[in-house]
Amino acid sequence: MRDVAVIGVGMIPFGRRDEDTLLDMLAYASLHALDDAGLGDQGVDAVYVGNMGAGILQHQTAIASSLVDRLSLLPAAAETVENGPASGGSAVKNGLLAVASGYYDTVLVVGGEKMREVTGWRATDFVATMTHPLAEYIYGITLPGLAGMFTRLYMEKYGITREHLIAVAMKNQEMGALNPYAHVEMALSREGIYDSPHSIVNNPVVADPLHLYDACPVSDGAAALVLCPLEKIKKPAKPPVVIAGFGQATDTQTLQEREDPTDLKAVTLAAQQAFEMAKLKPSDIHVAELHDAFTILEIAESEHVGFFKKGEGGKAALMGKTRLGGTIPINMSGGLKARGHPVGATGVAQVVDIVHQLRHELPKERQVKNAQNGLTINFGGFGNNVLAFVLRRVEL
Amino acid sequence: MPIDMELEQILRPHQYPMPPYPPKVITLANGKKMVVRQASREDVPAILKSVHPCLFIERDYYDIVSARLYGELLAWYRHRVKSEYVIIGQVEGYLVGVVNGRMETEKVGMSYHTLAIDRGLRIGSHLFAAKMEYHMEYLGQEEVLIVAESPIGFRRWMIEYPLKPTKIPHELGGGDSWVLTRETYFAAKPRLVVGDRPVPQELLDEAMAEIKFADEDAIRERIAGLKGR
Numbered sequence: 001m002r003d004v005a006v007i008g009v010g011m012i013p014f015g016r017r018d019e020d021t022l023l024d025m026l027a028y029a030s031l032h033a034l035d036d037a038g039l040g041d042q043g044v045d046a047v048y049v050g051n052m053g054a055g056i057l058q059h060q061t062a063i064a065s066s067l068v069d070r071l072s073l074l075p076a077a078a079e080t081v082e083n084g085p086a087s088g089g090s091a092v093k094n095g096l097l098a099v100a101s102g103y104y105d106t107v108l109v110v111g112g113e114k115m116r117e118v119t120g121w122r123a124t125d126f127v128a129t130m131t132h133p134l135a136e137y138i139y140g141i142t143l144p145g146l147a148g149m150f151t152r153l154y155m156e157k158y159g160i161t162r163e164h165l166i167a168v169a170m171k172n173q174e175m176g177a178l179n180p181y182a183h184v185e186m187a188l189s190r191e192g193i194y195d196s197p198h199s200i201v202n203n204p205v206v207a208d209p210l211h212l213y214d215a216c217p218v219s220d221g222a223a224a225l226v227l228c229p230l231e232k233i234k235k236p237a238k239p240p241v242v243i244a245g246f247g248q249a250t251d252t253q254t255l256q257e258r259e260d261p262t263d264l265k266a267v268t269l270a271a272q273q274a275f276e277m278a279k280l281k282p283s284d285i286h287v288a289e290l291h292d293a294f295t296i297l298e299i300a301e302s303e304h305v306g307f308f309k310k311g312e313g314g315k316a317a318l319m320g321k322t323r324l325g326g327t328i329p330i331n332m333s334g335g336l337k338a339r340g341h342p343v344g345a346t347g348v349a350q351v352v353d354i355v356h357q358l359r360h361e362l363p364k365e366r367q368v369k370n371a372q373n374g375l376t377i378n379f380g381g382f383g384n385n386v387l388a389f390v391l392r393r394v395e396l
Numbered sequence: 397m398p399i400d401m402e403l404e405q406i407l408r409p410h411q412y413p414m415p416p417y418p419p420k421v422i423t424l425a426n427g428k429k430m431v432v433r434q435a436s437r438e439d440v441p442a443i444l445k446s447v448h449p450c451l452f453i454e455r456d457y458y459d460i461v462s463a464r465l466y467g468e469l470l471a472w473y474r475h476r477v478k479s480e481y482v483i484i485g486q487v488e489g490y491l492v493g494v495v496n497g498r499m500e501t502e503k504v505g506m507s508y509h510t511l512a513i514d515r516g517l518r519i520g521s522h523l524f525a526a527k528m529e530y531h532m533e534y535l536g537q538e539e540v541l542i543v544a545e546s547p548i549g550f551r552r553w554m555i556e557y558p559l560k561p562t563k564i565p566h567e568l569g570g571g572d573s574w575v576l577t578r579e580t581y582f583a584a585k586p587r588l589v590v591g592d593r594p595v596p597q598e599l600l601d602e603a604m605a606e607i608k609f610a611d612e613d614a615i616r617e618r619i620a621g622l623k624g625r
Contacts (some may be wrong), residue, residue: 018455040492119547119551121552154622184516186425186426186516186517187426188425188426188427189423189425189426189427190427191427192423192424192425192426192427192428193425196423197590198423198424198590198591198592199423199425199585200420200425200587200590201422201521201522201525201587201588201589201590202423202425202517202518203425204587347532
């Protein structure tokens with residue numbers, strides 16, 4: 001197996017992009033990544049596109065084939081990867097394996113989703129199609145509903161409070177306000193979303209005990225990266241970043257079948273695999289992008305990957321340990337909470353954000369000083385299909 | 397423009413007595429304080445400057461809402477609409493939203509429009525709630541007739557309160573009216589109507605001193621979300 005480096009990254013601002021088609025967004029992000037890689041007119045061998053919902057939301061399938069043609073990358077191999085909200089991470093994994101195996105040398109990985117051209121409740125319903133059709137979906141379950149129940153259990157078992165959730169929401173929106181690619185570029189005030197009686201309107205309950213600002217927005221967006229074997233890089237214009245480890249694990253589709261619904265086994269297993277492959281441990285990680293579709297997930301994932309003991313993640317967030325300058329800065333992009341969550345894009349965008357961190361090219365307000373190793377967690381379903389990537393800066 | 401006073405008497409509609417809407421202050425999600433107050437006729441030219449750029453934004457039916465609101469403001473300014481009121485939201489003096497409506501009869505109110513100029517802070521929700529508060533608690537009306545022109549409005553009014561559908565035509569045309577009754581209003585009030593009174597004097601003075609307005613590009617960007625392009 002060859003070491004695989006990320007030599008180019010690209011992203012477009014997430015948000016509501018009425019003027020762009022899904023294919024436009026995928027193409028813009030791809031062009032940014034190809035430019036960043038400095039490939040010029042050189043083509044790529046293969047293109048993997050992570051996307052969850054074009055078949056439902058745009059009535060369009062086989063978008064990887066469309067993208068290759070749109071970008072004049074013919075006759076590159078092309079494949080669309082659908083794996084729920086972990087579609088982006090799965091696309092990265094496919095690209096990684098293709099290059100690591102020696103089959104392809106240059107691979108473009110893109111993730112994208114266009115969710116804002118339907119109403120919020122149709123988008124919520126679309127995301128709910130990943131739930132069990134007979135045990136969950138027909139009873140009206142949604143992802144916010146699952147997250148609400150999960151949060152309640154976590155509160156009862158580990159003493160998590162709304163104070164802990166608020167700390168995550170405020171941190172991530174503060175970082176999003178500094179990220180020009182973020183969907184929500186607005187910092188929150190604790191008074192406005194929690195302390196003031198007016199917060200009942202500003203921050204209403206979405207799925208008890210979760211409130212509006214505990215949830216990520218519904219976003220349009222795309223992100224892309226270019227992979228190649230590390231051995232092929234001779235005089236890099238930017239510090240190469242390798243995908244030093246990856247892991248993927250699954251769990252039961254329904255939460256009710258899990259021995260302990262608060263135990264996100266797939267997160268733990270995927271992270272362990274990634275750390276083992278990278279020959280690193282959680283304390284070696286300097287920055288992480290976790291899948292905070294809901295604030296509770298950042299807390300739970302920070303425990304399940306091994307940054308904190310079970311039940312300590314909320315306190316760590318409240319104490320500022322996950323902020324810039326803390327022991328393990330998490331979601332310096334704003335996370336899904338503020339950067340946004342175009343589902344198929346997220347897994348790729350997380351890697352893009354970590355690459356920026358490891359190249360040390362972000363403004364100091366978001367840059368983790370001297371970061372060498374980063375972690376991403378892309379969380380599909382409600383933790384039933386999880387991908388973890390460990391990235392490492394390499395000095396050639 | 398010369399005015400024939402006798403004719404003007406005929407053209408000007410009857411006005412119901414309308415007690416004032418007392419100002420209140422709301423803390424927004426970003427911590428800023430929005431002063432919600434009743435506008436006077438003299439405020440109309442300043443308000444129109446903020447509404448004007450919205451006329452050209454198709455997104456979320458801002459063009460239709462703004463064009464109609466513009467006309468309603470002018471009609472009020474020049475005495476061609478019966479018993480209209482206008483309530484505005486200001487943050488640091490800047491106009492961030494406008495709502496209006498009128499008394500159809502002493503018992504029935506007619507909701508006109510809700511225009512949020514700054515988005516993502518539930519300003520539209522707060523201001524719509526303020527005008528329902530005015531109809532029910534200060535004008536003492538029994539019901540308010542309401543329509544929505546955008547899906548967002550439908551979600552905010554018809555679903556969140558929730559309103560009841562009727563077969564009564566609305567003054568704006570379009571779909572039939574939905575109705576807010578006193579029962580619906582007071583049931584929704586604890587979760588949708590907020591604000592502190594009295595407004596601290598310095599905040600009120602700032603709001604009353606001048607209606608500031610962002611430049612047209614900034615307004616378009618805030619509403620249409622064209623950041624980062």
